[in-house]
Amino acid sequence: MTLSTPILWVILPLFISLITGIFYRRRILGMILTCTTGFGLGALAAFFPEDLVISIGPLTLNFVENLSILGRQININYQILPFVAFIYFSTGLWAVGSIRPSVPESFRPTSLVITALLTAALGVEPFLYAALFIEGAILFSVPMLSPLLSKTHPGILRFICLQTLALPFILLAGWLLSGVETLPPDSPLIVQTMIILGLGIGLWLAVFPFHSWVPMVSEKAHPLPVSFVLFIFPTVITLFSLNFLDRYTFLRTSQGLYQSLRSIGTLMIVLGGLWTAYQDDIKRAFGFSALSETGFLLLAIGLADQGGLSLLLMLFPAHAVSFWLWGFTLSLIETRADSRSIEVLHGFAQRYPIISSGLLVAQLSIAGLPLFATFPVKIALFSEAFAVRSGLGVWIFVGSLGLFFFSVRLLINLVTPNTEQAITSWVLTEKANVYLPILLTILAVIIMGLFPNAILTNITTILTAFGQLQ
């Protein structure tokens, strides 16, 4: 029997998300279906045999790597499977968090649709059609960020507007790219193409000044879907962007491009850090911290010649656990605290020590504190950036200080006892279904921080899919 890999990782999850969507009110069923699909497809991708043959008793399944739809092809080849495994595992992880009643019911089906569409975007040929799949994923993320029947907030409109604006830029860049390869290197059209492409990707990644939707959506929407969106889109889009570098020599060899990426990345780190530092609203602070992390992704690509691409890939799992922890703990805090302002969180740590610890660990992990997940990658990135230009190192340091500054502010407010409340000493009030996921994720964050060579480096095999970038 012959099947194709896109059926497994694109069509099947779309079908399951349809079923989950039909029964969207049945939380447990939806959670089980989404989790099983996420973890199952993730595990399958992780352990898929290289010869693409699976034998179960007498049944032998032969897989081919492509699927034709309307004259277009979706290829999911063996080299990209570790990344597919990673994003499906991540979707499963977020589905676990969606067990909380406050999470929008549309989250479970749409998260699966988004993952399936983004997987298709990674393998579609001609690859510019990926822009359509990504746009589809963006549109599908709207119901989870702004649930049906609830008032649409301006952040969502801004999100759709800016993200959709990227589409014509990417398509135009794709059209131009097909022609500029034969042009001489000093042709102005090459620079113009690079700028158009950069703008398209910049809009997708919410690069300054296109970032305004991030704090707006982050402030109003539920934290779990927000953390999912802020994790999965930058992750897949940065990987997708590597396609351009892999395919076009003039892009790959342009030192100006790498220099610009390093500068924009550093700008994002600094602005994200400084904006986070003074935030009073913890949800907005998360949005700005995520912008800072996007800066690190761009910086890593900018440091491609110094091995930045491996570091970029290693950042993905570190981001996944940290962002999930942020989203999960924030969703718990939102239902327990009177306000999202950190000034109002006095005494929260005494009443909910595990939730508070989870939030702090997530924030410190994103900030890059040693012992936590992003530190091994960030220190390597910092070192390489410093070697390229010491000024970059100084600015990255300033940006990181902003994140740490907010962490300390958050900690002060969490542990300052609230004299108006009955509980002033430390009491463990969380139930097992709350503290177990948090403690397990904290453990994962620490294990990634201590043993990145065992956990994070496996994902770097994805680079084999980009023949020119290895």
Add this chain to the structure above:
Amino acid sequence: MILLIPIGLLLIASLAIFILFNLRPKYGTSWLIAAIASILAWLTIFYLRLRLPTTLEILSWGGSTSQLWGDFSLLLDYDSWPYSLALITITLAVIFTDAARTRYDSTPKSWSASLAIAALGLVAIQSGTSMMLIITWAIVDILELIYLLGLAEDTQFNHRIVIAFGVRIISIIMLSLATAINWQLVGTTDLTSIAPGAGFLFLLGAGFRLGVFPLNLPMLQEPSLRRGAGNILRMAPIAASLGLLARLPEGIITPNLSGLLPLFHALLAIAALYGAFRWVTSQSAVAGRPYWIITWAALAAESVINGAAGESLAWGVALLLSGSLLFLYYPRIQRMNFLLHFGLIGMIGLPYTPAASGWFGLTANGLTFWTFLYLLAHAMMVMGYLKFTLEPGGETSVLESWARLVYPLGLIIIIQAIITSGLIGWPGSLILGVWWLPILSILIIFGAFYLIRTAGFDTANIKLPSSSGFTKVLNWILPRLEPVFRLEWVYRLIWRIVAALSRILKIFSVIIEGEGGILWTILLLVLLISLLSSAVGN
């Protein structure tokens, strides 16, 4: 593997006491476990003196395909052994002397914490690479934060704990920066191969943590655990920072920093003098402990700046051992007061005593104006120590029968460690030194005592009469000086800068997130395109 024995013993004992305490609280059994583990660990450290240097590779992040470069190892050498000995001796002394403090803060929980902190302290001291040190510092700081917050004291205290944690985080960031730069310069994270170009950042990291460079005192009010676990809690991170100072190479003040050298000397001299002055005027030894730490750490840091990092060991060991002898001496017993005088051996720096080599560190660049300031600070430190030594004590009857044996034994163990470190602590620990400087220091002390007698001070305790004019001046000036040196004004200044910056960013946020946000975005987009076209075009 032998390096892991003392660390493992302390950790296992800590865990065992913790479990025992939660299942069937037994004071005697817990104490016995703590004492046996500490004694065995202490003996192992002595045995390891015969096998220096000993290295243990633990973990490496690097590999042929990895861009990560963290290496983790333990290294016990002549730089780390004296501090390891000091820390394990303090741990043992805490357990022994806690026998006399059963009515105060001595509990199995505090022993469990003491042993765990001491074990982590040993790991930090023996860190062979800066990555190991970074991770250990982070673990120690997080555990200390949890432990101190768990003591659940007042709001102000929680606030101070978090500020202190923030300062520690900055020191970790400094160390991370130093490590990253060192990696670029020499391609290793080994602490034995620190490039002079990165050395200053290492000094900043350690100095920030010690609270001495720049001077910062976020934790003046201490938690209720002041003597036993409290002493370990303060000394273990200090020992780890001092261990880093001892490894710094010569020439960390690179030519581009040499113009700032007088400023560095001045900052350290101010820290030393201020700390010494506050120490000598402190109401009690424990209240003066932050200043005790500041001053000796300043002397150690000055040795490093002078290019004699190895000589910082002398001042570091004085800080840990002579200090702990005093801080663990509670309750005071009149008949045991004489034991405190042995602590002077470790700090005066007379020829062939442990601190004798320390004077080389202060005079490595010749006799300068700064040397005399440090001499003055040293004299004040010794005087303060003498002041607390001379305080009257109670009767032996306040002790339980078993405590009458182990309590003095705990103090004698520290004295023994002071003598041992002088004899075999590090190469060059048993030397003549700059013999006339300690004598000058003693002369200053005698002169001060003479003045004190003639000024009508209470000579038994060297305390000023409360009615004296000098007391009134001190009472007015000290509370005003303290916030200055606690660097609260720096925090306030930083906060104001952040607030000002935040107002600008907030306005920017309001504009870009407001109704006309899209138009502003397009405007910025046009600007960005014009900027990028020139950048990419070039």
